[in-house]
Amino acid sequence: MSDHPTNGLNDVVHQKHRLGILTIASESKRVEFGYLKDTLQLTGGNLSRHLTVLVDAGLLDMEKGYDGRRPKTWVSITRAGRQALADEVAALRALVTRLGE
Amino acid sequence: MCIAIEFGDLMTDEDVPDRDEQTATDLLDDMRTLRARVRTDRHGFAFPLFLFGALILLAPLTYVSTPLDPGVTFEMVQRGPFPQFAPMFGNVKYPGVIDWYWVLTIVGGMALTGWWYRRRALRLGVETDTRTPFVAAGAALAGFLLWEPLLNGLLTEYGTLYSSPKINLPILVVSAVAATAVLAWAFRPQRTDTQRAAGVFAGILLASLTFATVGIYMIKGFSALLAIAAALLVLAWWERSALLAVVGVLFTAASIPANHPLWYWDLGYVFQELGWTTSWDDGTVFALQNLLLPGLILLAGGAVAALTRHGAAPRE
Numbered sequence: 001m002s003d004h005p006t007n008g009l010n011d012v013v014h015q016k017h018r019l020g021i022l023t024i025a026s027e028s029k030r031v032e033f034g035y036l037k038d039t040l041q042l043t044g045g046n047l048s049r050h051l052t053v054l055v056d057a058g059l060l061d062m063e064k065g066y067d068g069r070r071p072k073t074w075v076s077i078t079r080a081g082r083q084a085l086a087d088e089v090a091a092l093r094a095l096v097t098r099l100g101e
Numbered sequence: 102m103c104i105a106i107e108f109g110d111l112m113t114d115e116d117v118p119d120r121d122e123q124t125a126t127d128l129l130d131d132m133r134t135l136r137a138r139v140r141t142d143r144h145g146f147a148f149p150l151f152l153f154g155a156l157i158l159l160a161p162l163t164y165v166s167t168p169l170d171p172g173v174t175f176e177m178v179q180r181g182p183f184p185q186f187a188p189m190f191g192n193v194k195y196p197g198v199i200d201w202y203w204v205l206t207i208v209g210g211m212a213l214t215g216w217w218y219r220r221r222a223l224r225l226g227v228e229t230d231t232r233t234p235f236v237a238a239g240a241a242l243a244g245f246l247l248w249e250p251l252l253n254g255l256l257t258e259y260g261t262l263y264s265s266p267k268i269n270l271p272i273l274v275v276s277a278v279a280a281t282a283v284l285a286w287a288f289r290p291q292r293t294d295t296q297r298a299a300g301v302f303a304g305i306l307l308a309s310l311t312f313a314t315v316g317i318y319m320i321k322g323f324s325a326l327l328a329i330a331a332a333l334l335v336l337a338w339w340e341r342s343a344l345l346a347v348v349g350v351l352f353t354a355a356s357i358p359a360n361h362p363l364w365y366w367d368l369g370y371v372f373q374e375l376g377w378t379t380s381w382d383d384g385t386v387f388a389l390q391n392l393l394l395p396g397l398i399l400l401a402g403g404a405v406a407a408l409t410r411h412g413a414a415p416r417e
Contacts, residue, residue, distance in 0.1 A: 016128075023132050027139040028227045035226030039138065067223050083290060089132070095125035 012057045013088045017042060017050050022085045025060060025077035033073040051075060059084050143229045145221045146336060146345050147406035149214040153329050154399030156206045157392050163202045165194045166384035185245045188322040193384045203325035207242055211235050211332065234336040240305050241328035244312030252313055262317050273314035280307035319360035323388075326356035326395055344409075348402030355398055359391040368394055 013019060020040045025031055037047050054060040059081035063074045077085070181187055181196035186203040193199060215231055222228030252272070253261050262269040286292075287300025312331070316324045330353040337345035358368050372390045373379070379386040 019128065019132065020135055023135050024139050024227070027136055028143055029230035030222075030228050031139075032222075032226035035142075038226075039135070072223075079290075086290070089129070092125045092129050096129065 010084055010088055012053060012059070013084050015050075017046070018054055019085075019088065021047075021050060021054060021075075022059065022077060022081055022088075025075055026082055026085055028076075030063070030074045030076040033075070036075070054081070057084075139227060140341050142225060143222075143227045144340055144342055144345075144406075145218050145229060146333075146340060146342065147403045148217045149210070149333070149336070150345075150348065150399045150403030150406060152213060153206070153210055153333075154396050154403060156210060157326070157329075157396035157399065160199075160202060160206070160392055161385045161388035163195070163199045164188070164384035164388040166192045167194050168192070183246055185249055185316060185319075186322055186325055188384065188387065199322075204242070204246075207238055207325055207328050210329070211238055229340060231336070231339075233339055234332040236305060237308075237335040238328045238332035240309040241312040241331045244309040245316045245324050245328065248310050248313030249316045253317070262314075263320065269314050269317055273311060276307045276310040276314065280304050280311055283307060321360045321362075321391060323356070323360045323391055326359060326392075327353070330356050344402070344406060348398065348405075352395055352398045352402075355395045359395055 013022060017040055021036060024036060024039060033044075033047065033051075036042070036051075037044060040047070042050075051060065051062065055062050055075075057080075059078060060075045061078055063076070065072055065074065181198075181200035183200035183204060184196070186200045187193065187196045188199075211234075215235065218229050218231050252269075256262060256268050257265055259265075283300055284304035287297050287304060292300065312327070315327065319327065330349060333345065333349040333352060337349045355368075357363065358371075361367070362370070369379075369387065369390045377390065379390065
């Protein structure tokens with residue numbers, strides 16, 4: 001008996017906003033908190049919680065700095081984050097394939 | 102405009118498997134949409150296209166020449182510090198200025214491009230990684246300035262491998278294939294950081310050797326165009342931009358006949374056929390005839406990018 005594709009899903013990644021954050025981060029060298037907030041239409045607090053989960057899991061790196069006097073928080077994806085995202089996409093594609101059978 | 106991605110909620114045991122299968126397609130579609138949005142936002146290549154286009158079109162001003170003596174049809178030019186970047190013929194007055202102009206165009210142009218992307222990222226909030234295009238330009242520059250004289254000095258007694266294809270072409274092919282294979286190996290996901298660093302270093306060295314062997318055939322002295330072309334093509338791949346890829350390919354295609362007389366693909370001959378005649382000793386016109394098309398391709402590409410808002414200012 002083969003495993004159901006959902007067994008390949010990672011609980012940390014398989015959440016709509018976290019998947020969105022990783023997708024955006026994977027497409028850039030680094031991305032700023034405000035850009036993520038606007039693009040994903042999240043509140044600051046909600047986004048912070050998701051980022052904390054992803055940083056704690058080692059999927060994102062976080063860097064705090066200033067642009068003039070304005071504080072800025074930048075995040076970048078780690079190699080583990082890229083791998084987790086690739087695994088998630090593979091699991092989702094397997095699910096779609098299963099649906100088409 | 103913002104795109105909200107309507108992904109499914111965190112999966113629970115009760116949801117599995119039917120709802121998973123329903124939402125998987127939506128998830129993948131939404132990720133694709135989000136990815137396209139980020140790529141469009143981070144495109145910033147209009148600036149380097151305008152910058153390098155302008156610098157290329159200004160270059161002929163450095164090709165000041167002195168008239169040849171009566172009865173002399175051509176003579177070898179004086180050589181500057183980087184003779185790979187100066188024309189082999191034409192009585193240019195300041196070969197050192199020409200050499201330094203091209204070196205500074207590549208190095209300074211890349212530095213300004215890096216500054217532009219950095220500044221744009223601070224304004225927009227999403228940054229493109231420009232290190233790889235810079236490395237491509239650096240590999241080309243190192244190939245032309247370091248490897249090329251080394252190969253010419255070590256492997257032939259005639260001063261250039263231009264007429265020794267039995268030596269030069271095998272080096273070109275083997276180094277190009279090896280560079281591709283080594284870089285592909287280095288970027289496999291399972292590589293450790295040390296393996297990847299070693300693979301990238303070796304791949305860059307091999308790519309640099311490939312550029313040197315190509316540079317040997319660039320006898321008209323505009324091989325700097327190929328360093329710019331390499332950076333633009335890598336940037337197009339890095340930016341996932343079809344527009345920049347088209348501009349990069351056209352620019353590369355125009356840079357080859359600017360550097361080598363390939364029958365009627367030689368740009369100087371084409372202009373002379375059209376009635377714009379010149380002599381070998383008119384360095385400025387010689388340079389302009391060869392650089393006009395590559396420069397205009399970049400300016401046109403930059404204009405299209407700016408007008409279509411691909412690679413230009415971020416949306417408000």
